Amino acid sequence: xxxxxxxxRQNEIGANSYLIKIDxxxxxxxxxxxxxxxxxxxxxxFSSIIDDHIDAAILSHAxxxxxxxxxxxxxxxxxxxxxxxxxTSALAQALLHNSVNVMxxxxxxxxxxxYPFFTHKEIxxxxxxxxxxxxxxxxxxxxxxxxxCTFYEAGHVLGAIGALIEYKxxxxxxxxxxxxxxxxxIKGADFPTDDIDTLILECTRGSSPRPSEYSRKSEAExxxxxxxxxxxxxxxxxxxxxxMGKTQETVTMLYELQKERKLRRLSFLIGGLSIKxxxxxxxxxxxxxxxxxxxKLMREKGLLSxxxxxxxxxxxxQGNVYTLSSGMMTEKTLSNRLGRQFIxxxxxxxxxxxxxxxxxxxxxxxxxxxxxxxxxxSNYDPVKRRCSVETFDFSGHSPRExxxxxxxxxxxxRIILVHGDQLSIEWMKQHIKERLPETExxxxxxxxEIEI
Ligand SMILES: [Zn+2]
Ligand SMILES: [Zn+2]
Numbered sequence: 001x002x003x004x005x006x007x008x009r010q011n012e013i014g015a016n017s018y019l020i021k022i023d024x025x026x027x028x029x030x031x032x033x034x035x036x037x038x039x040x041x042x043x044x045x046f047s048s049i050i051d052d053h054i055d056a057a058i059l060s061h062a063x064x065x066x067x068x069x070x071x072x073x074x075x076x077x078x079x080x081x082x083x084x085x086x087x088t089s090a091l092a093q094a095l096l097h098n099s100v101n102v103m104x105x106x107x108x109x110x111x112x113x114x115y116p117f118f119t120h121k122e123i124x125x126x127x128x129x130x131x132x133x134x135x136x137x138x139x140x141x142x143x144x145x146x147x148x149c150t151f152y153e154a155g156h157v158l159g160a161i162g163a164l165i166e167y168k169x170x171x172x173x174x175x176x177x178x179x180x181x182x183x184x185x186i187k188g189a190d191f192p193t194d195d196i197d198t199l200i201l202e203c204t205r206g207s208s209p210r211p212s213e214y215s216r217k218s219e220a221e222x223x224x225x226x227x228x229x230x231x232x233x234x235x236x237x238x239x240x241x242x243x244m245g246k247t248q249e250t251v252t253m254l255y256e257l258q259k260e261r262k263l264r265r266l267s268f269l270i271g272g273l274s275i276k277x278x279x280x281x282x283x284x285x286x287x288x289x290x291x292x293x294x295x296k297l298m299r300e301k302g303l304l305s306x307x308x309x310x311x312x313x314x315x316x317x318q319g320n321v322y323t324l325s326s327g328m329m330t331e332k333t334l335s336n337r338l339g340r341q342f343i344x345x346x347x348x349x350x351x352x353x354x355x356x357x358x359x360x361x362x363x364x365x366x367x368x369x370x371x372x373x374x375x376x377x378s379n380y381d382p383v384k385r386r387c388s389v390e391t392f393d394f395s396g397h398s399p400r401e402x403x404x405x406x407x408x409x410x411x412x413x414r415i416i417l418v419h420g421d422q423l424s425i426e427w428m429k430q431h432i433k434e435r436l437p438e439t440e441x442x443x444x445x446x447x448x449e450i451e452i
Contacts, residue, residue, distance in 0.1 A: 087159035
């Protein structure tokens, strides 16, 4: 008997985690932490699984909504091997250490005694159970050599994979977070299509159509033009970016635009966690399938600049481009701290290139009227937004049309829809049913076991 159980608390992009049972073998896929929920509810619901053994875990990629609770579940299973790519291991360790710091400061500020859920020391300890596996090479997940697994590159961020699990001729494929198109660094997904019985499919962009005239190249040129216009007018540009993935992709895209002479030569200011993450991207620049093989962003002359003192807020000077984290201008991060002053100058531009949660400070900036007073840090008075704002689409997730095309090519017996809000999952369900009437489409109810 093979079964699937979602351990997320709701059907959403939150604390992603799933359990696959294959006869008496139990495989855990991802163990994330919810980015918007505080306390114990931010963890997956592990209560129904910790009474029994787990043979192995798979970590699809380093983002915290997939990796953030791995130390918590590994505490229950100190012997459990956790399979991932080598670059995911490096990125996830850095993100988890940062997560300890964030949780520790929340413990003090919000008086949340349960934080941090784990310590720096524990991360060192549990990462000894992390096993590096290369995409394209089959390996076993259990000590009886019955369940096989192969990783396939997912095109989402460095190290991201989809996992094919095989048992007695049955094939289950988990996409993880996927992008089928090339980004500036990471090449599009290279996924299997043959003889898959069950496809576990992410649905992040199921509710967001992409304009038919969209191309990444024209979107990049539009960004270059906006930066040029702003600098010509004597302003500065801020692009709030997630430290991992988005920073490296965006900076490389700006570098390409400079090479094509669509953007003037100037360096981009990064800080804090982004420096750490960029160094990891650089470390793997020759050993993974990617564009700009061997190019090290930190060593590219004149491309990046860093604050002279660690953690210091950079000075806002005219004609600069600040590529700072965090991506949603979350309180206490560099983009937020600089942002309070930055948005008051009518010559400046805030360019959004990724997802902004509706509750986030960046969404407040983007959604405000010119001259409207907005509060982007709850500890400070509101400030007037006088700068320009513009949004661009450079998502690391596949547009819904490409997800449908992939589902249609695979044509599995069953598709399980995960990693999407309700609207996204509904859209995907309806359209898959139209295109693949023979395929069973399953929206898993959290904590309910489904036979597959
Ligand atoms: Zn992700
Ligand atoms: Zn995700």
